[in-house]
Amino acid sequence: MRILTFIRQVLDAEESVHVANTAVALENSKLVMDTMDEYGVEEALRLRESGIEAEIIAVAVGPGRTQDALRTALAMGVDRAIHVETDLRLDAIALSKVLAQVAQKEEATLILSGGQQADWDSHALGAATAERLNWPQATWTSALELKGTTLTGKHDVDEGSETFTLELPAVITTQQGLNEPRYPTLPNIMKSKKKELRKEPLDQFNVTPKVNFISAEIQVKNRLNKVLDGKDVPAAASQLVDLLRNEARVIA
Amino acid sequence: MILIVVEHANGKVSKSTREMVTVARELGREAPVTALVLGSGVAPIAAEIAKAVDQVLVADLPALSQYDSELWSAAVAQIATEGEASIVLIGGSRSGREYSPRVAIKLDAPLLEDIISLKASGDKLTAQHYTYLARVTETIEAMGPVAVVTIKPGVFNPATPRTEAAEQFDVDLNLPTARLKVTGKTAERSSRVSLTEADIVVSGGRGVGSAEGFTQYVEALADQLGAAVGATRAIVDAGWRPYSEQVGQTGKTVQPKLYIAIGISGAVQHLSGMNKSKTIVAINRDAEAPIFKIADYGIVGDVPQLVPAILAELKK
């Protein structure tokens, strides 16, 4: 079988966000593979390690720098990578058109994708891709197994979680708890340099954005930052309770 | 029409559905605000929402007794097409955010996710939503005559019911068969106030020391204040607390009037779930902990000493 793992390159969570000219500026910031997508790459590798014969392909859409994230996936152990190169920002609905076409061309029967994007906070890509392919999906998946063509697993739903079964082909989106992503080892990093990373232009996919991005701003709520020294415990406790009662008026 | 897909649980219309009614009304369009009720045995739901909207469409079918993304998206897309809906409003719950992309694809429409404001001018729809783990507010615009929109819960004022009820119509649906087979369910159970709806949330992190420390400090303070309890991922992963209490990127988003963070460092993934809280209080022994940057009030000190003293002060 063939497994596609869709990956995105995002700002490292430790980095602060900067906005310049009404858009988030990523120059000079550390960029990494989205952790939620790392779970997908890791899960594909684990399915293979559980004895399933599979070719694993990492796919990414984005500017030239995106190939660094694909290199990370290759170093983690995926077999080859496809980079659809564009500077255009595509919303999840538009992006799913690219991913669905790649899945068809590659005759993939399982797609793994992050449950939520750390930059646009979108949850939509997995389900949108599944809809275009007329496949079922499970979102927010925290446990997964594959036997033959049947997936079983656990995923989060409104107010709780469910166990499920699902026949391939299918789309799975990730949630924390699915696995602990591995770090690429040095030998695997060396090996990955010889792996195929194919570039494809966006034109052939015939996509037009569905959402126009107008502006971005950082709206910081002004916080009072009244920080007390807790060395004198009773004094600090009584001062805090007084502030909450009489200044903030948030408790009785 | 403006179509609202009614969210309901335990025989009641959800608060977020009434928030969607407000969003629909504030658009100021002439189109009737139409509620779609999907489910089995949903007559009371239809009757309840009828007091808030202009018309109600009801699909009361055994096949809809359980939510499924393929069933829900097929039903909503069919009704939106037949009724020539210009806007489809869906709740920003896990399920809403799961099936809404399928509706958007079926309607060949843009999807605006988890929005916190929505404005119509002529045919154009402009919205705002949070990005970058809730650190950035972005303005976006939908391209095209139809848009599918999910609404962030807890942002808009819920519409209040009127006395007269709108007319109800039964609808016929062509439904596919669900392909995801549910084999078991684990419901979240909580004896406390609901985390996402509480006015006060007291949360604990690794700094509470242990599962017992959480009970002794976080739960005791929450009980005293009538608050819900929350947790960081670190202590959920450690097995001290259930995942249902996790606040943050991969947990719940809360925006209470008062959020008290006890022994929490303030990682960006945690902050993204609580940084819109009205007043934030932090207790942490590390003065450099990032949580203090977004705190209104804080004490630098030791949890086992400070929390009992605060409890004693509150009981005075």
Ligand SMILES: Cc1cc2nc3c(=O)[nH]c(=O)nc-3n(C[C@H](O)[C@H](O)[C@H](O)COP(=O)(O)OP(=O)(O)OC[C@H]3O[C@@H](n4cnc5c(N)ncnc54)[C@H](O)[C@@H]3O)c2cc1C
């Ligand atoms: C993809 C992804 C998603 C994530 N999602 C979430 C999420 O949804 N929610 C979430 O919370 N995290 C999430 N995380 C994890 C997050 O990055 C942090 O690791 C986590 O929030 C840290 O939890 P903590 O504050 O309890 O622990 P720590 O960071 O270890 O902080 C403990 C704090 O307690 C203080 N302390 C210790 N002892 C005492 C004492 N005796 N008295 C007073 N203070 C004391 C310390 O000074 C420290 O600041 C996610 C991470 C990733 C990669």
Ligand SMILES: Nc1ncnc2c1ncn2[C@@H]1O[C@H](COP(=O)(O)O)[C@@H](O)[C@H]1O
């Ligand atoms: N790269 C990562 N991917 C997934 N989880 C992580 C990552 N880094 C840290 N965590 C989680 O964040 C919490 C704190 O991690 P640490 O600060 O490494 O102790 C733990 O629950 C880890 O599982």
